[in-house]
Amino acid sequence: MRLEYDVIVVGAGHAGCEAALACSRMGVRTALVTMEISAVARMSCNPSIGGIAKSHLVYELDALGGEIGRNADFTGIQFRTINTKKGASVQSTRVQCDKAAYSKRMLAVLKNEPMLEIVSGTVIEFIVEEDTAKGVRLQSGVSLKSKCVVFCPGTFMNGMIHIGKRSFSGGRNGEQSANEAAKNLDRLGFSCARLKTGTPPRIRASSIDFSKATEQRGDEPPPMFSSEARRIYRMFREEHLDADRTMFHVEHSWSDLMPWLPGWRQMVCHITHTNKICHDIISNSLHLSSLYGGSITGTGVRYCPSIEDKIVKFKDRDSHHVFLEPEGRDTDEYYPNGTSNSLPEDVQIKMIRSIPGLERAEFTKFGYAIEYDFCDPTQLYHTLETKLVRNLFFAGQINGTTGYEEAAAQGFVAGVNAANVVLSKRPVVFSRSQAYIGVLIDDLVTKGTSEPYRMFTSRAEHRLILRQDSAKYRLLSMAKCIAILKKETIIETEHELDEISREMARLKSTYKDGATLAQMLCKKGMRYFDLPGSSQGIGVEGALFIETEIKYQGYIERENRQIANIAKDEAVQIPKDFDYESIVALRFEAREKLSRIRPSTIGQASRVPGVTPADVAIIRIALRRKTEVVH
């Protein structure tokens, strides 16, 4: 272990791993400090990656050189495309993973990075001089110096676990919380508050009667997030389609990096339902729940509600889905998705056993709720650097988000920008019209959040452009600028994009039976490969992109016009030290909010809650006056 690094990343969850990989892959010397090496990239809650809007984040990260998509694909045990009937823009990939394999593979990836070192320890303090981060102090007494620090503590800051009336300190079930770092942030002047999340119990597979539940199988061919896994899958299909599948075993040796052929041997999930008996058990025990018994003060997740929430808030429904998901290939544990709760153990047993198929359920873990500290994300710039302490970055749940994918996206952005500080390069910021990553971060730093923030497609105003099929094409120039993605991949994507634009031009100018091929493609049910002369050079992904771009053309043009309309506002910069207090014409509320959030552009200012179009007009006038004085 060295004592000096370029960047120190604290916490090795989904945010920390992306941050550390981004930094080290950009060539700066990086330390990843974790309390528990065996818990790297642990899936603390559901055993899956992706889902609506979250999947978009994963595709974007893969297009930029992030790891989460690959890690999910290589350790995936079931692959599905969901929301298929509602349109390409909301269609999403969801990959069920083997939890143990997921964590092991990520550890192997981290260990493979020459510029990255994993350091075991607990951070108790940030070293800050002249409002600038200079490193961290560990519980062991060791001080590590660095130019930047990326802090990704997850739910560990003042973590408090609740099961029924019992509560105890902890960062995750069975793991210690990290309270010293929280105290330190408070001393540095950060404003923090409490949030709450929860997880269901885990059940032994051998105790489940699957005959009472409905099967849910994966898709064939399996949809995947990453170009790399898709390439390997394709290679295998083409070369070994007719051959004995075991041939693959001969040529490749399995390792933590590739525990099995991606997409191969998918597992089955099941669906069952709660019923009246189950609901009665919960209603009668509400006073014992930590959530409704009054011991929890933090705000919970509205869109991933605990089962108590569902019963209380939606009384008229007599049944809710319960998804039975395996936690891995070699484990006996199942995740009963939809039963997150904070009821006492005996009630949990009674409640779960009232669900069809789970009558004889044996528990391996009980469900619990966890409360933790988060810092108001409006204290951050779009780079995720804090406004209070220079070169200190926050990513993940500390910023009020929930979800592995949201965490990974922030980790990546924080990591890239920390490395850019070290390399004296310009910061990388994504706009709302460019990526879901941009929407996520802009929402956080502009509006803050009062509940755990989760990505939705409805949060993105340019949904039709920000599709998962378009991610690698629309982010190509960003990927080149960040330069983590392998050169071959960039060249390959550029080549695809050339091919696609040539092909789209051909479709629009080639006539058959009085209509262009593009017009033919717009017919319902028509696919690219049904067209005469479709090019073999266009892959499945390219074909999907072409179909969507042509079918949505009118809508996409409208979105592009809307983007052009707001582009002017997005381009007007507001200086960091702009003095809102001196503008007497601004209303008090607007002045106070703008002074606190310090938007970087007029566009961002207009999105600050409580700021009216009139306020924005005033700022515009004030800015113009300022520049007139300068000239």
Add this chain to the structure above:
Amino acid sequence: MQASEQDTIAAIATAPGEGAIAIVRLSGSKSLELADAVFRSKGPRPSARAGGTFVYGHIFEKDGDGGSGKEKIVDEAVLLIFRAPHSYTREDVVEFQVHGGRRSAARVLRLLIQAGARMAEPGEFTRRAFLNGRIDLVQSEAVMDIIRAKSDRAALLAAEQMEGRLSHYVGIIYDDLLLAQADLEATLDFLEDDLEQTVIQGIADRIAVAERRMKGLLSSWNEGRILREGVFVVVAGRPNAGKSTLFNHLLEMDRSIVTRHPGTTRDLIEEAMTLNGYPIRLVDTAGIRETDCEIEAEGISRAQEAIARADILLYVIDASVGPNGEDHKVISMTSARKKIIILNKIDIVQPNVNELVPYHAYHDVVLCSLKTGHGVQEIREVILRSLSGMDAGESHCCIAERHKTQIELALESIAEAARIIQSGEEEISLSAACLRDALERIGSITGRVYYDSLLDSIFSRFCLGK
């Protein structure tokens, strides 16, 4: 000096011309200080007085160069004091009521400017009210309407809009659309199987309600335009029927040249007038006939254009000649809501009433002699009757051109959204894109943005799991 939002501004607030009183208005942080400098009264100085009060006193001016001499009374004045934020601009405002006529007010204004005020730019008081958040965009447009109002009725309408009536109504439409959008977004972002069918019908219903309201608002546009711009009343007929004479009678002045020669009026002649408070744009046109004269032909084609878009058509027929097929053709050219047939020259000839039968069925017919002025009053009354039919009525609020464009585009978008939802075949995410567009357009009328309220609306109504 460079114009700044910080300056204290001054302007004469009353219209030019003779009047009982004239008002000079001051707005800005130095208003009271400036009032102290030019105004004397018994009791405390203006800056020591409370807002919402008035005081009688005198305007003073210092004699001699540089104001070194003794003070002399310029005028008597009543001072009205408004303190921020309880004023029109939300700044400190002082109004001087002085004797009518330009001169007295101009002198007060000059004194205030000497004391440090800046001449206000046109509309600057209203701009400050907007910038200081006292009124929204629709309301500030309404203020401009009041200022420009051509008649009492238009002023009344603008005053209603100013009170936020249109903003309120647009807000209702916005909320309808927002709820539909929230439901639609919920079906896109969540995978609850039993959510969809019932919800889809609800969305379609909500869209239909919003569509109806928007169409109602749109139909008020024409009424709004009439009140804002004046009713377009066009006088037309064949050459030498007496159009210009009628035109002059209605205006009560000799505006158009009247001769015995057919084809005297070549171009459109337009004048503004009011009839019982209704604003009217009265237009005299060239007589319609076949002609070889290029100038006259151009005049006729302009006349035809004016006839086509008239709100009220006054069609003059020479009773001594009688109506013919040409007249029928011209009358049917117009989309005017009211067509009034004026049978002129009954002093010369008794009209053949039988010939007029086809007209009676569809139009008002007035017999008159424009030469003597007989029947002109009746023409006025018929016009007035037609006007009250066009009145916006009390329950409507009217929209301006900018609003109209936005509503029309929004209507197109929601029609498409509804079509996609009802077809049940196309991808429903496209429908959401259309609704979003409509919401942005409707929101732009009053300056609302919807993203913040959308998710709240979703979560309060659905149980959303995995």
